[in-house]
Amino acid sequence: MSTTPVSKTLYALIAGVGAGTGRSVALRFAQAYPVVLLARKPESYASIVSEIRAAGGEALGVAADTSDAASVAAAFEIVKRELPGKTLAAAVFNVAGGFAIKPFLDVAVSDLDDSLAGNARGLFNFAQATLPSLLESVPTSPHPPSLIVTGATASVRGSARFGTFAAGKFAVRGLTQSLAREFGPQGVHVAHVIVDGVIDIPRTAAYTVNEGKPDGKISPDAIAENYWNLHTQHRSAFTQELDLRPYLEKF
Amino acid sequence: MSTTPVSKTLYALIAGVGAGTGRSVALRFAQAYPVVLLARKPESYASIVSEIRAAGGEALGVAADTSDAASVAAAFEIVKRELPGKTLAAAVFNVAGGFAIKPFLDVAVSDLDDSLAGNARGLFNFAQATLPSLLESVPTSPHPPSLIVTGATASVRGSARFGTFAAGKFAVRGLTQSLAREFGPQGVHVAHVIVDGVIDIPRTAAYTVNEGKPDGKISPDAIAENYWNLHTQHRSAFTQELDLRPYLEKF
Amino acid sequence: MSTTPVSKTLYALIAGVGAGTGRSVALRFAQAYPVVLLARKPESYASIVSEIRAAGGEALGVAADTSDAASVAAAFEIVKRELPGKTLAAAVFNVAGGFAIKPFLDVAVSDLDDSLAGNARGLFNFAQATLPSLLESVPTSPHPPSLIVTGATASVRGSARFGTFAAGKFAVRGLTQSLAREFGPQGVHVAHVIVDGVIDIPRTAAYTVNEGKPDGKISPDAIAENYWNLHTQHRSAFTQELDLRPYLEKF
Amino acid sequence: MSTTPVSKTLYALIAGVGAGTGRSVALRFAQAYPVVLLARKPESYASIVSEIRAAGGEALGVAADTSDAASVAAAFEIVKRELPGKTLAAAVFNVAGGFAIKPFLDVAVSDLDDSLAGNARGLFNFAQATLPSLLESVPTSPHPPSLIVTGATASVRGSARFGTFAAGKFAVRGLTQSLAREFGPQGVHVAHVIVDGVIDIPRTAAYTVNEGKPDGKISPDAIAENYWNLHTQHRSAFTQELDLRPYLEKF
Structure with missing residues (x-):
């Protein structure tokens, strides 16, 4: 954990926190802000909250299903x-x-409905809940307040047999572009990240990708570092869409 | 109506038939096939069924809500x-x-849910209902059996304040790409058409676009002709995505 | 050859005529117009000129190197x-x-220079030579005067080891887009066609693609039919970019 | 200037150094490496070399025309x-x-030829001269050796009347993609940056863009920071293409 004191007036929020990207992003942003971790089940964030606190950061876990506006x-x-x-x-x-x-x-x-609800409706609810506060932070935040959305290969490519997943991810990308065009000029940085590869997390440990070579899977800490870099971009040079893939990945 | 006799063994189906593109497509395909017209309300297709029959074609209207699998x-x-x-x-x-x-x-x-249901779930149900029959036609159909999907500018661009519409249209594009990659190699032509402009139909009569110049709105008959051309493409030269816009349109 | 009489006042011009797409396009457009065939060497067009004349059409072959403005x-x-x-x-x-x-x-x-000269400078010279006459035809031509440009997979994808080819094809695509935006509103239809596969011509006879299955290579006659369809599009519904690939092609 | 000592074994090279992006990139990379500045005319880099040296960095200016392989x-x-x-x-x-x-x-x-030579042939010569040394650095460099290419709006959009510029920029993008796919798996990070807006440099001081609002032009220092972030990306998470635009920019 950095020795920089965390912000007294600002915080960061990460929805979809588990053992992979979410954890790394939470740890990275906790170096500068108190962080709130959302996941459907407390067991997804509990150990990460502890990890951040043990390192001297501030963290709060809240159970929520982003596909449900009331939640x-x-x-x-x-x-x-x-x-x-x-x-x-x-x-x-x-x-x-x-x-x-x-x-x-x-x-x-129901597979399609799950994909649309989890992806598109989840982002919709999340964006409606966070944008008013992000807008409020514009005048005082040292970095442009940021809404960063994780995408996937399926955000830009509908592969055979990935139809329902692509439907959800394409929808998220379309909505994110629209938010970028509406809220960018108001000072909020809305970015979409295409994670084009397999992330190196416990759930994918058994997958052999890119012939099993080192760094053939994407490091979640590397993703987190890129999210931090997006957040700290100067407002005269916003990135709307970032692709991230292992050096070995075919594309 | 063409004098070519309509097919005895094949038919065409158009979902989303009203006074614009749907009507023109139905009339065009009725020159070669009996056509079935789907719309939520019978008043949307009734006069078009009559128009086709009066011209010597075969037409059947059926009320259906494609966003509802049971319907x-x-x-x-x-x-x-x-x-x-x-x-x-x-x-x-x-x-x-x-x-x-x-x-x-x-x-x-609910605006988002309506867009996702009408667009993505509608296409999902429609594709699941039609692909088995399209596959069955592959060996005998003179033209590759075709699933053609109407898109819009919002299929490829999330403009400010168009977020929910873009979410639905992006989702449709992602799903259509996936279907093209799965069913193309089986002989079914799956194509997505980006209608990038205002269509010249009764509902848009009052809109002034492209300075009101002639042909500044898209002719629905021209769209229909392009759909027919997609349908009759040789299987060695399938188009997956077609853009259509007035010569005057900024893009 | 169609029995429709060819135009008395209009003609068509095809640059890059050999045994494949150029020949098929020339034959297709010769059904409606006298056609002029350009190629660097007369032996590339001589037999095609004869073939068109034998079928009752009008054809003229002219040797020219489009990469050379004087030629x-x-x-x-x-x-x-x-x-x-x-x-x-x-x-x-x-x-x-x-x-x-x-x-x-x-x-x-020199490989790069050849690609840039043959592709980008070739199109530049060709477009400067033809656009004034295409503009002149706008008021009288039954179909919108058309400038149609053949592209390839490398027009939109820089694959490993295809760098110089991609440079030339990307350049052509950029220039074509620019011409479409400048001349479309003046009534000239400028279209770019991405031929995404191997064309079935004598030169590729020995290639095994798509497991050698029927129609795994693109029929040049099918390409020509699509060019004709582009040419005859209504000006309210111009396609700027068309992709063509075999039903079996991976993409 | 950072107090981090500059590398003893590695260096950075920037071609196209003038008062804008090139200067900022040179200053940023000089915090970690000795930097070599290439420009056609010594007056373009002379003051920047002095500026870097005055700040304790190492810099060398060399006159070269990248469009000329011998130079x-x-x-x-x-x-x-x-x-x-x-x-x-x-x-x-x-x-x-x-x-x-x-x-x-x-x-x-000649306008077209200048654009193709300056952009595509320039990158070609530059890449052939630098890639062997970048490959050599792979085993020892703390960050993946990087080839970063500046693009523009015209890299992805051929606007009316921008045809020759788009031809050059599209060509560069195609070649860069090809290099990324060939050299990425060998450990060299090849990235293309779409600078989508007017850069805030002396030459553009008189331009009014985005209504003259603050940060409506892109800060060259912000571009440089993004280039540094690209260079320091982990090899499991390379970005191939980055867009940068002012928060106010229409896109």
């Missing part, structure tokens, strides 16, 4: 109570959403 | 009964979906 | 003399340009 | 002599290339 509203009531007077410097939407890879004729409409 | 299933029961033994040569998804242009913080989550 | 100017002097008073309905730029697939550090700068 | 070779002879034993950590191609904004029919073919 998001309830979570923000808790945040307001626990972090009174603080406004958002950064909001990261890192929710994975549903994921069914099957021949199209074997997919259930 | 689609019921519609196909009717189609099977009325067109026994026929399989699909072409299926056109031309459903408009929800459309709310507002500042993002004023949009309701 | 293009000389060719147009011949055209004006041989087809007095006629203006252009369609101009097709189908020149292949240089092509060196090598590890980058083994490529000579 | 580039001569420049590298000087570099090898002046920085014996050092290999490249970073090479930045920031050459502007020709620029003629005119109606297409008024453009000279």
Whole structure:
């Protein structure tokens, strides 16, 4: 943990916190801000909250399902109570959403609905809940208040048998572009990150990618560093879309 | 109406039939096939069915809400009964979906849900209902059986205040790409058309676009002709994505 | 050959005529217009001129190197003399340009220069020579006067070891987009076609693509039909970019 | 200037150094490496070399025209002599290339040739001269050796009357993609940056953009910081293409 004192008036919020990107992003932003971690289940964030606190940072975990507007509203009531007077410097939407890879004729409409709800509706609820606070931070935040959205290869490519996943990820990208065009001129940096590869997390430990060579999977800490770099971009030079992939990845 | 006799074994299906593109597509495909017209309300297709029949073609209108799988299933029961033994040569998804242009913080989550349901879930249900029959037609159809999907500028660009519309249209594009990659190699032509401009239909009569100059709005008959050209492409030269815009349109 | 009489006042011009796409395009447009065939060497067009004349069409072959402005100017002097008073309905730029697939550090700068000259400068000279006549045809041509440019996979994707080819093809695409935006509003249809696959011509007879399955290579006649369809699009519904690939092609 | 000692074994090279991006990039990379500045005329880099040296950094200016392979070779002879034993950590191609904004029919073919030579051939020569040394640095460089290429809006959009500029910039993008796919798996990070706006430099001081609001032009220092961030990306998370634009920019 950095020795820089964390902000007294700003905080960061990460939705979709588990053992991978979410954890790394939370740790990175905790070097500068108190961080709030959202996940559907407390077990997803509990150990990360402890990890941040043990390192001298401030962290709060709140259970919330971003696909449900009421759940998001309830979570923000808790945040307001626990972090009174603080406004958002950064909001990261890192929710994975549903994921069914099957021949199209074997997919259930509920698979599609899950993908759309988890991805598009989740971002919608998250953005509606965070943008007012991000806008409020514009005059005082040392870095442009940022809404950063995690995407995937499927955000820009509908591969065979990935239809429902692509539908959700494409929808998120379209909505994010629209938010960037509406809120950018108001001073909020809205960025979309295409994570084009397999992330190196416990869940993917058994996958062999890029012939098993070193750094053939994406380091979640590297993703987090890039999110921090996006957040600290000068407002005269905002990136709207960033691609990240291992040096070995075919694309 | 052409004097070519319509097919005895194949038919075409157009979902989203109203006074604009749907009507023109139905009339165009009726020159070669019996056509089935789907719309939520019978008044949307009734006069078009009459128009096709009066010209010597075969047409059937069926009320269906493509965003509802049960409604689609019921519609196909009717189609099977009325067109026994026929399989699909072409299926056109031309459903408009929800459309709310507002500042993002004023949009309701139901606006998003409507867009996702009307666009993405609508296409999902439509594709699941039609692809088995399209596949069945591959060996015998004179032209590659085709699934053609109508898109819009918002399919590739999330403009400010168009977020929910873009979410639905991006989702449709992602799903369509995936279907193209899965079913193309099986002989079904899946194409996505980006209609990049205002269509010249009764509903847009009052809009002034491209300074009101002639042909500044897209002719729905021209769209239909392009759909027919997509349908009749040789399988060695499929187009996956087609853009259509007035010669005057800024892009 | 169609029985429709060819135009008395308009003609079509195809640059880059050999045994493949150029021949098929020439034959297709010769059904409606006298056609002029440009190639660097007369042996590239001689038999095609004969073939068109034998079928009752009008054809003229002129040797020209489109990468050389003086050569293009000389060719147009011949055209004006041989087809007095006629203006252009369609101009097709189908020149292949240089092509060196090598590890980058083994490529000579002359390979790059050849690709840029054959592709970008070739199109530049061709467009400067043809656009004045295409503009002149706007008021009288039954179809919007058209400038159609052949591209390739490398127009949108710089693959490893294809750098010089991609440089030339990307440059052509950029220039074509610019021409579309300048001349479209003046009534000239400028379109770019991404031919994404191997064309089925004598030169590629030995290539095994798509596992050797039928129609795994692109039919040049199918390309020509698509060019004709582009040419005859209504001006309210111009396509700027068309992709063409075999149903079996991975993309 | 940072107090971090500059590298003893690595250096950075920036081609296209003038009062704007090139200067800022040189200053930024000089915090970690000795820097070599290339420009056609010594007056373009002389004051920047002095500025870096005055701040305690190491800098060398060399006159070279990157569009001329012999000039580039001569420049590298000087570099090898002046920085014996050092290999490249970073090479930045920031050459502007020709620029003629005119109606297409008024453009000279020499305008096109200048754009292609300055942009595409310039990058070609620069990449051939630097990649062997970048490859050599892979095993020892603390950050992945990087080739970073400056692009513009015209790299991805051919606007009306920008045809020759777009041709050059598109060509550069295609070549850069190809290099990324060939050299990325060998450990060299090849990135393309789309600078989508007017840069805030002396030459653009009189331009009013984005209504003259603060930070409506891109800060060259912000560009430089982003180039540094690209250079220091972990090899499991390379960005191939980065867009940078003012928060106020329409896109």
